[in-house]
Amino acid sequence: MKIGHKALYKDLIKKINRITAYSKSNSLYYKKLFRGINFPGKVASLDEFESIPITFRKDLAERNEEFIAVPKDMWADIVTTTGTSGRPIFFPFTKRDVINNSYFIAKKFSVFGLRKDDVAYITAPVERSMWIGGLSVWLGCLKIGACSLRAGNVGADKHLEFIKRFNPTIIFGLPSFILRLGEELRSRISRRTYKPRLIVTFGENIMQKDLSRNILGKSVEKIWGAKIISGYGSTEASPGFECIFQSGHHILPEMVYVEIVDPDTLKVLGPGKEGLVVITHFGREGLPLIRYANGDISFLVTRKCKCGRVAPRLGPILGRIDEKIKVKGVNILPNELEGFVLNTPFIRHYLIELFTDRNLCDNIKLYISFKGKLSGAEKMNKMNYLRDKLRETFGIRIATEEIAGHRALEKTNIKERRIIDKRAKR
Ligand SMILES: [Zn+2]
Structure with missing residues (x-):
C-alpha cells in the first residue's frame, strides 16, 4: 500500500524491521519461515515486506508452540482464543505485553474520547476464563482514570439497580446484548432520567459497507438514545475503535500495521477493496505475529476522518473467509x-x-x-x-x-x- 508521508513511511519500515529481526531470532516458526524464503531479516520497502508469506490462523493453531518467542519464566499471563477451528490457541503475554496492552487499549479508548470523569458500564465479563476482551476494557479504563463498573452477567433487575444508582456514561459490550438489555429495561427506565453518552461495542458488526449503522446498530441507538460505535478486536490483535464520527475503526499505527489482501492471489489490495485482513503487531513480545490473517474480511478507508486523524481505518467486518x-x-x-x-x-x-x-x-x-x-x-x-x-x-x-x-x-x-x-x- 502507498503511505504518502515520507517520515511515516520510514517509521513504519523501522517498526517492521524491529519485529522481523526479533521474530527471526526468537520464534521458531518465523525462523523456519524466513529461512524458507531466504529472508535477509530486513526490508527496505513495503514491496519487500509484502514478499513475506502470510501466516494463517490454521498455522497458528497447528504450530502454536513454535510461535512463542520467550522462555516460560517470562510468561506473565496466558490468554486463549477458541475460534472456530477447534484447537484453542494460547498466547503467553510477558509482563511487558500486559503493560503494553493496557497502554494501547487506553490509546484506543482516547479515540472515542473516554475521559477521567466517565463511568464505564462493562456488560461483558471481565473474569471469563483466560479471555482478554473484558479485562482489556477494564485495564483501558483504569489507565485513563475512568471508573469501571463490572456489571457482567446479572439479571435485568440488577442492571436496573446499577444503572439508576451509578448513572454510567458509557456502556460497553456486545451490541445484541445491549439491545436486549435496552428492550428489557425500556418500560422501567425513562430517557429523561437516564441516557448514556456513548455505547461502545465489539464482537458483532454494527456497520454497513458505507459505514452507516446497520439494523442492529440503529436499533441499539434508538432504544438507548445514544450513539453506538464499533471496536474491532481479537485475541491475536485488536486494531482499534471508531471515533464519535462513526466512520470506521481507527487503526493505531504505533501498534499494528493492517493490510488487505485478495483471498485467492494473496496480493495486497488498495483502499476500498474487500479482502482478508492481515495484521502485523508491533507490541507483542510473547507471541509475535507478522502478516497474520485471522480470516476476517474487510476493507481499508483512507479518506481523512472528520476527527482529523489521517491513518487508514478499517471498515466493517463483512464476514469470515471460511463462510465465503x-x-x-x-x-x-x-x-x-x-x-x-x-x-x-x-x-x-x-x-x-x-x-x-x-x-x-x-x-x-x-x-x-x-x-x-x-x-x-x-x-x-x-x-x-x-x-x-x-x-x-x-x-x-x-x-x-x-x-x-x-x-x-x-x-x-x-x-x-x-x-x-x-x-x-x-
Ligand atoms: Zn475519526
Missing part, C-alpha cells in the same frame, strides 16, 4: 446477503440456505415471507423488485422463494443467525 462461497464465479458472503435482507423493509421472515446444486457447485437461496397482508399481484411485484435488487447488488441471480412465516425466522430477533449450510462436504 463462490456462486457462478462470484464470491458471496452470506453475512452480506443477510445485511441486505435486514435492510429490505417488506421482508418479515427470512432464511438463507447454502447448498450444493446438481452440478456439484456451491449455491445460495433466499427464502422470505412478506410483512402485512398482500395480494398475489403485490407479492409478485415485490418479489420481482427483490430479485432485481439482488442481481444489482451481488452481480448474479439469487434464487428466492416465498415461505410461510415461522416464528423461528422472525427478522426482529437480530441475534439469531438465519443461515443454514446444507452443502455437501468434500
Whole structure:
C-alpha cells in the first residue's frame, strides 16, 4: 500500500524491521519461515515486506508452540482464543505485553474520547476464563482514570439497580446484548432520567459497507438514545475503535500495521477493496505475529476522518473467509446477503440456505415471507423488485422463494443467525 508521508513511511519500515529481526531470532516458526524464503531479516520497502508469506490462523493453531518467542519464566499471563477451528490457541503475554496492552487499549479508548470523569458500564465479563476482551476494557479504563463498573452477567433487575444508582456514561459490550438489555429495561427506565453518552461495542458488526449503522446498530441507538460505535478486536490483535464520527475503526499505527489482501492471489489490495485482513503487531513480545490473517474480511478507508486523524481505518467486518462461497464465479458472503435482507423493509421472515446444486457447485437461496397482508399481484411485484435488487447488488441471480412465516425466522430477533449450510462436504 502507498503511505504518502515520507517520515511515516520510514517509521513504519523501522517498526517492521524491529519485529522481523526479533521474530527471526526468537520464534521458531518465523525462523523456519524466513529461512524458507531466504529472508535477509530486513526490508527496505513495503514491496519487500509484502514478499513475506502470510501466516494463517490454521498455522497458528497447528504450530502454536513454535510461535512463542520467550522462555516460560517470562510468561506473565496466558490468554486463549477458541475460534472456530477447534484447537484453542494460547498466547503467553510477558509482563511487558500486559503493560503494553493496557497502554494501547487506553490509546484506543482516547479515540472515542473516554475521559477521567466517565463511568464505564462493562456488560461483558471481565473474569471469563483466560479471555482478554473484558479485562482489556477494564485495564483501558483504569489507565485513563475512568471508573469501571463490572456489571457482567446479572439479571435485568440488577442492571436496573446499577444503572439508576451509578448513572454510567458509557456502556460497553456486545451490541445484541445491549439491545436486549435496552428492550428489557425500556418500560422501567425513562430517557429523561437516564441516557448514556456513548455505547461502545465489539464482537458483532454494527456497520454497513458505507459505514452507516446497520439494523442492529440503529436499533441499539434508538432504544438507548445514544450513539453506538464499533471496536474491532481479537485475541491475536485488536486494531482499534471508531471515533464519535462513526466512520470506521481507527487503526493505531504505533501498534499494528493492517493490510488487505485478495483471498485467492494473496496480493495486497488498495483502499476500498474487500479482502482478508492481515495484521502485523508491533507490541507483542510473547507471541509475535507478522502478516497474520485471522480470516476476517474487510476493507481499508483512507479518506481523512472528520476527527482529523489521517491513518487508514478499517471498515466493517463483512464476514469470515471460511463462510465465503463462490456462486457462478462470484464470491458471496452470506453475512452480506443477510445485511441486505435486514435492510429490505417488506421482508418479515427470512432464511438463507447454502447448498450444493446438481452440478456439484456451491449455491445460495433466499427464502422470505412478506410483512402485512398482500395480494398475489403485490407479492409478485415485490418479489420481482427483490430479485432485481439482488442481481444489482451481488452481480448474479439469487434464487428466492416465498415461505410461510415461522416464528423461528422472525427478522426482529437480530441475534439469531438465519443461515443454514446444507452443502455437501468434500
Ligand atoms: Zn475519526
